[in-house]
Amino acid sequence: MSPLRAIVRNELRILRHDPVPLVLLIGMPIVLMVLLSQSLGHVLLFEGYDDTPGSMHTAPGMACLFGFFSIAIVGFAIFREHGWRTWPRLRAAGVGGPALFAGKLAVPAGMLVLQHAVLFGFGVGVLGFKVNGAWLAVALLALAFALMILCAGLAAAALLGTVQQLNAVTNLGTMVLGGLGGALVPVRELPKWVQPISPASPVNWAMEGYRDVILDGAGVADVLPSLAAMSGLALLLAAVALARLRHDAPKRTWG
Amino acid sequence: MSAAALALTGVVKSYGGATRALDGVDLDAVAGRVLALLGPNGAGKSTLVSLAAGLTRPDAGSVRVLGEDPATGGARVRRQIGLAPQEIGVYPQLTVTTNLRAFAELHGCRPRAARERAAELLEPFALTELADRPAGRLSGGEQRRLHAAIALVNRPRLVILDEPTAGADPSTREHILQAVRDLAAGGTAVVYTTHYLPEVERLDADVALLERGRVIARGSVDELVARHAPPEPPGAGVPVVRPSLETVYLALTGRSTVEPDAVGAP
Numbered sequence: 236m237s238p239l240r241a242i243v244r245n246e247l248r249i250l251r252h253d254p255v256p257l258v259l260l261i262g263m264p265i266v267l268m269v270l271l272s273q274s275l276g277h278v279l280l281f282e283g284y285d286d287t288p289g290s291m292h293t294a295p296g297m298a299c300l301f302g303f304f305s306i307a308i309v310g311f312a313i314f315r316e317h318g319w320r321t322w323p324r325l326r327a328a329g330v331g332g333p334a335l336f337a338g339k340l341a342v343p344a345g346m347l348v349l350q351h352a353v354l355f356g357f358g359v360g361v362l363g364f365k366v367n368g369a370w371l372a373v374a375l376l377a378l379a380f381a382l383m384i385l386c387a388g389l390a391a392a393a394l395l396g397t398v399q400q401l402n403a404v405t406n407l408g409t410m411v412l413g414g415l416g417g418a419l420v421p422v423r424e425l426p427k428w429v430q431p432i433s434p435a436s437p438v439n440w441a442m443e444g445y446r447d448v449i450l451d452g453a454g455v456a457d458v459l460p461s462l463a464a465m466s467g468l469a470l471l472l473a474a475v476a477l478a479r480l481r482h483d484a485p486k487r488t489w490g
Numbered sequence: 491m492s493a494a495a496l497a498l499t500g501v502v503k504s505y506g507g508a509t510r511a512l513d514g515v516d517l518d519a520v521a522g523r524v525l526a527l528l529g530p531n532g533a534g535k536s537t538l539v540s541l542a543a544g545l546t547r548p549d550a551g552s553v554r555v556l557g558e559d560p561a562t563g564g565a566r567v568r569r570q571i572g573l574a575p576q577e578i579g580v581y582p583q584l585t586v587t588t589n590l591r592a593f594a595e596l597h598g599c600r601p602r603a604a605r606e607r608a609a610e611l612l613e614p615f616a617l618t619e620l621a622d623r624p625a626g627r628l629s630g631g632e633q634r635r636l637h638a639a640i641a642l643v644n645r646p647r648l649v650i651l652d653e654p655t656a657g658a659d660p661s662t663r664e665h666i667l668q669a670v671r672d673l674a675a676g677g678t679a680v681v682y683t684t685h686y687l688p689e690v691e692r693l694d695a696d697v698a699l700l701e702r703g704r705v706i707a708r709g710s711v712d713e714l715v716a717r718h719a720p721p722e723p724p725g726a727g728v729p730v731v732r733p734s735l736e737t738v739y740l741a742l743t744g745r746s747t748v749e750p751d752a753v754g755a756p
Contacts, residue, residue, distance in 0.1 A: 329568030
């Protein structure tokens, strides 16, 4: 069996024995979509979108916000091997860096795809969500967003030395960048002084693209700036991860 | 003389440029024998283990496992090595059997072969009754046995056990010692670090005594005793007691074997 396949199989085993992260990443945003969609419908009406269900903001908003939590999932997939003292065994087994890190990304990648599919599907089936523009653009935005998240997870694992740092940075970062980027409420509803700095959040890039397609009927060509920004950041983060990820770098966990 | 499964030649390894963990070590381990690495804490045993397993590279000198550099030789040579590091490394939520299967697959086994190999390893390590129990719910001794069994999933030709009986109860210790004897009898080269000198005598191991990164004594237990044991003090009527490896160790290092990480030693 190839090392990559063995790593992926093992990650799936671990997920099967402890599916709580996946359940939370999908269940919690659904709950919030249900709770917030009516209010967001009023907000969208205030913004000039008549007869528009709030899920047309909450579905992409929750996908972005809870997608960001996957940065911690990727980072933790690496940190926990140190905590369980299995990291030296993986290395001694001859699992090379590329296979090891690719294997660690594969399951979170699948979780992100599943998360987006379930949230948009729930929106369509239950909350009246629809896309006024091209579904292909939505799919491309989701892929670029997922790529950015996965690379951010690797970079976090490379740059952070302790699991406490990973928890703090990813959880706090998700809430701050998610709120700043317009995942909870549209940017135009944020305080005036916050609105100019909203584009500093990568969540903003995704949300602007999603809103252009979902609310304003945009197509693939219209969201190229969002796609380029997210893909560019993904490349930058991947470069950082490649430069800093070391097989033998010590990581402090709970042990 | 068998060909060396592990050969270190002039190995030097430093950390941070200041601390020289290994300082010109020449050593080999041959098929069918146990090489016991002894020495006080900080002598360089774990560094030597890391080098032998290909987890780190020497600053100078060469490390060869079956003729290849384990650090650069890739999966082919790594799969000839079985490593049980000093700290127990298992997946706590996976069962005993699944842990064994997972590591067999990581060593390249197909799923069916991995399942068969896992089943083979249960009995020698007294894990049959625990096969379906999550590793995190095993006692320390049971985890220690699983940890040692994982080192054998790939049928390695060189097995490296770094303090495999540290903190283990007598039953666990006996299972592990028997497994080591069986491995050597089957032609495997075993590198075994420990602070428990009676184990070394029971394994009939070749001994390398490390002190401050150097090998200061090498040979069988009998050879070391003959060469280095201090003379018995003269005394009429005192019964003659054969000097042990412990007396040699004390004579050469000036230290007791009971060190902070060896608490619980028999």
